[in-house]
Amino acid sequence: MFQDLNINTICALATPQGSGAIAVVRISGKDAIPIVSSIFKSKKGIKLEEAKGYSLLYGDIIKDGQLLDEVLVSLYRSPASYTGEDCVEISCHGSSYITSQIVMLLLENGAKLAEPGEFTKRAFMNGKMDLAQAESVADLIASETSSAHRVAMQQMKGGFSNELKSMRESLVDIVALMELELDFSEEDVEFADRSRLRSLLSDVIAHNEKLISSFSLGNAIKNGVPVAIVGATNTGKSTLLNAILGEERAIVSSIHGTTRDSIEDTINLNGILFRFIDTAGIRSTGETIEMIGIERTYSKIKQASVVIMMLDATRPEYFDDSIINLSKRIDNSTQNVVVLLNKIDAIDSDESLAVEENGVALKRHKYSKDELLKMVDDVVKEAGLSPIATIPISAKSNLGLETLRDVLVDSQKELAYSANRTLVTNLRHWEALKDANNALYRVEDGLNTSIPTDLVAQDIREALYHLGSIVGEVSTDEILGNIFGRFCIGK
Secondary structure (H helix, E strand, O other): OOOOOOOOOEEEEOOOOOOEEEEEEEEEOOOHHHHHHOOEEEOOOOOHHHOOOOEEEEEEEEEOOEEEEEEEEEEEOOOOOOOOOOEEEEEEEEOHHHHHHHHHHHHHOOOEEOOOOHHHHHHHHOOOOOHHHHHHHHHHHHOOOHHHHHHHHHHHOOHHHHHHHHHHHHHHHHHHHHHHHHHOHHHOOOOOOHHHHHHHHHHHHHHHHHHHHOHHHHHHHHHOEEEEEEEEOOOOHHHHHHHHHOOOOOOOOOOOOOOOOOEEEEEEEOOEEEEEEEOOOEOOOOOHHHHHHHHHHHHHHHHOOEEEEEEEOOOHHHHHHHHHHHHOOOOOOOOEEEEEEEOHHHOOOHHHOEEEEOOEEEEOOOOOHHHHHHHHHHHHHHOOOOOOEEEEOEOOOOEOHHHHHHHHHHHOHHHHHHOOOOOOOOHHHHHHHHHHHHHHHHHHHHHHOOOOHHHHHHHHHHHHHHHHHHHOOOOOHHHHHHHHOOOOOOO
């Protein structure tokens, strides 16, 4: 079913492209040692073929009889290597010219350029790790926070795989007893105690559903907690995004409807990755493109774990419409809401009292900060919202932003604590667990009714199939290609 990975010896640059102090070129396969030996000369005259595994040799890379670079060569003999094959790593100076020349020499002497993820794919194919562990390698490389790092390490060490193994063993026990009954069906013998099987199955379902429900946390740790910044036009949403990120990420303008589409970027706050989403301002409009942007805003609200509701302190007459309209699109039971009263630094200025709308000069009543906060609190309660905080800020002058950061981090404490337990972070795994759960519920129904034993056993085998697909016990070349194709070259 799978291609023979031992046909070719592969090589690739294992460190990032570009210049640096040190670079590493990796080689793996049955001819790795002789290929490197053909271009490497040890300073002490030690032949690479005769060196022991886990040896480190200092010497020269020779090209056309001339010294190319002085390097360190690390030798790993099969099966005690990352890939399970003979492996060699050449640590050279980090010049783009040197690394490209070394790779070219390896190719000229019989190596093949590695495909993305091919080293890890060989580790999987040679039994050094299962598929779930292999995928966690990519997560580890991509981790941007301490929480994401801990989750990836826990999975790479086999924590998730061990839990799947435990569930599969329980299901194998159940199906074995049932199939034994089928062998003696003519004698009408029942080997399996149905009450015990129901109890065992119940434990497996509970365990499986715990893993399924962990996906929301795992996904937030891996990809960032989605935070939607929403509100009417010109409330300062884009200014807030720029202030939080510390760069001019979004265009800021006094013209209503400037932001037509959502803009996303991430930032690490106290070891937690937040994915901020600046959305199009919400208002009544007949402009087609702006209407599409507003519909996307509503979609982003549904996807967010935290919703930041922006209000303009200089326009209190819009508090009611903004809060009540947005409250209809927020699920207060599953989403954290933070209300920001922006432009608070302008309420003490007479400029906030004189405005012009549609060419008509208006004069507003002057409210104090406490009065504005009381107005917001009253409307929020009327709308049935329970925000975790209401914060007066000035996005333009960074007033109150530190408080906002503290509130956001505090709202995600569960992420920091959960990073040390098994979490599902991969969409493929989550879908397989859900498919397995559907099969398990059919098994449960079968045990509680008079469904024939062979049909119940078939549903158990289907659940085993889906669980097995996670760790790679059931797989195809196409699946592996999709998974490892997302890796970087050299890993």
